[in-house]
Amino acid sequence: MSIHLSERKQIQTVLASENGERVLIAGFLKRKRVLGKKLVFGIIQDNSEEIQAVFSVSDIGQENLETIAGLPLQSVCAVEGTIQKNADRTKKPEMLVLAFEVLSASEPQLPIDLGPGTESAMDLRLNWRFLDLRDERQRTIMLMLSDFERFSRDFFYREGLREIHSPKIMGTASESGAEVFTVNYFDARAFLAQSPQFYKQMAIASGFDRVFEIAPAYRAEKSYTNRHLTEFVSLDVELGYIEDVEEVMAFEERWIVEVLGRLKERWDSNVERLFGFEISVPTLPFPRIRMEEAIEKVNRSGLNVSAGGDLPSEGEKRLGQLIAEEHHHPFVFVTHFPFSVRPFYHHKADPRTSSSYDLLWNGVEITTGAQREHNYEILKRQLAEKGMKEEPLSDYLNFFRFGCPPHGGFGLGTARFMMSLLRLENIREAVLLTRDPKRVTP
Ligand code: AMO
Numbered sequence: 001m002s003i004h005l006s007e008r009k010q011i012q013t014v015l016a017s018e019n020g021e022r023v024l025i026a027g028f029l030k031r032k033r034v035l036g037k038k039l040v041f042g043i044i045q046d047n048s049e050e051i052q053a054v055f056s057v058s059d060i061g062q063e064n065l066e067t068i069a070g071l072p073l074q075s076v077c078a079v080e081g082t083i084q085k086n087a088d089r090t091k092k093p094e095m096l097v098l099a100f101e102v103l104s105a106s107e108p109q110l111p112i113d114l115g116p117g118t119e120s121a122m123d124l125r126l127n128w129r130f131l132d133l134r135d136e137r138q139r140t141i142m143l144m145l146s147d148f149e150r151f152s153r154d155f156f157y158r159e160g161l162r163e164i165h166s167p168k169i170m171g172t173a174s175e176s177g178a179e180v181f182t183v184n185y186f187d188a189r190a191f192l193a194q195s196p197q198f199y200k201q202m203a204i205a206s207g208f209d210r211v212f213e214i215a216p217a218y219r220a221e222k223s224y225t226n227r228h229l230t231e232f233v234s235l236d237v238e239l240g241y242i243e244d245v246e247e248v249m250a251f252e253e254r255w256i257v258e259v260l261g262r263l264k265e266r267w268d269s270n271v272e273r274l275f276g277f278e279i280s281v282p283t284l285p286f287p288r289i290r291m292e293e294a295i296e297k298v299n300r301s302g303l304n305v306s307a308g309g310d311l312p313s314e315g316e317k318r319l320g321q322l323i324a325e326e327h328h329h330p331f332v333f334v335t336h337f338p339f340s341v342r343p344f345y346h347h348k349a350d351p352r353t354s355s356s357y358d359l360l361w362n363g364v365e366i367t368t369g370a371q372r373e374h375n376y377e378i379l380k381r382q383l384a385e386k387g388m389k390e391e392p393l394s395d396y397l398n399f400f401r402f403g404c405p406p407h408g409g410f411g412l413g414t415a416r417f418m419m420s421l422l423r424l425e426n427i428r429e430a431v432l433l434t435r436d437p438k439r440v441t442p
Pocket of ligand 1 (some may be wrong): 369
């Protein structure tokens with residue numbers, strides 16, 4: 001009896017088949033139980049689900065039974081058989097195996113432990129990330145990340161945004177000089193983009209009303225923390241013809257509520273089983289607090305963060321807790337940052353204050369957003385105020401010389417989003433592969 005992989009069905013689909021239906025599945029041998037010389041129970045897992053396959057000597061013969069009994073876990077097999085529904089409807093159907101084929105045998109000794117309660121150290125898991133991702137919890141994070149992007153695209157297209165892809169090799173640094181990677185570019189020097197900031201603004205100057213981009217961003221930050229990577233995926237939005245920064249915040253909170261609602265609908269039961277809590281969809285509008293007030297509030301609670309500046313990460317954490325107690329809300333927009341701690345391209349609400357915000361989720365910054373300065377003369381003054389030269393930024397400044405709609409937008413690290421959503425300890429679990437100051441492999 002030969003197996004035709006083209007007839008393979010996903011296990012999730014197979015679990016809903018009729019009793020007695022003949023089906024073909026394929027996947028990893030996740031666990032097995034050998035009962036004497038007559039019976040082997042094997043759990044086969046694919047991308048969608050797992051199923052118990054019953055290998056019995058009377059159906060497949062002695063030789064085949066010995067093969068499956070001796071097969072190392074994680075080997076890849078194709079299994080054909082009939083579906084046996086359980087009389088108890090709460091129990092999953094099983095498969096009575098009629099034929100199987102080992103597509104690729106695993107080595108018997110795995111370099112890491114898979115499964116709950118047997119976790120290997122993070123660093124070792126990252127060395128063997130392809131195996132680590134065979135664990136359902138790890139793979140679920142990636143599948144949800146993919147849905148997060150998909151649901152976001154749905155929302156953005158419905159709201160009239162267009163997707164762009166801007167270059168990641170640049171002639172100038174986009175955010176600030178300090179954290180940028182330099183690359184040899186033939187006989188010259190170039191930089192890796194820290195953000196698509198300049199190009200998403202260019203798109204507005206080019207006449208695209210509203211745009212978004214989901215793409216890598218690079219930061220040469222030496223800091224080795226649980227929430228910084230040197231390469232991360234940045235989700236960027238830029239909206240033309242806005243009235244003020246409030247419009248950007250209102251857009252962002254509507255997007256987050258829709259996306260969380262859809263993620264809950266699709267993933268809640270898996271999240272409950274694998275992570276131990278339910279996804280909660282926040283109410284609108286999210287709380288907003290001015291930076292000045294945020295600092296006062298945090299200091300009143302016993303921390304001592306400097307006034308007039310930015311909030312350090314412990315301050316953000318405390319603010320998240322205080323807002324959660326007061327407003328019963330996991331999100332907070334911190335607004336009215338001093339211009340002194342913001343980039344030159346932010347619009348000013350008044351001479352000392354930028355029209356910008358950070359969005360915190362459970363006390364972790366997931367977004368920076370702002371209205372941008374689109375007046376060429378003012379922009380040049382703001383550059384001078386920051387002690388920066390015009391010449392290296394001349395291409396950027398040109399965007400504002402021939403008419404540019406008022407605009408604003410935000411940037412969000414997709415891994416930070418997943419980390420907050422799933423309450424992960426480490427951002428490294430929320431990216432396919434880690435790039436940090438100590439790691440450029442695998
Ligand atoms: P900012 O530098 O705050 O703003 O970055 C925006 C968001 O990107 C994520 N992020 C990171 N994630 C992982 N590792 C890092 N090293 C890292 N650095 C940043 C965070 C952060 O909130 N151009 C502006 C955005 C804008 O104004 O539109 C910018 O890049 O989630």
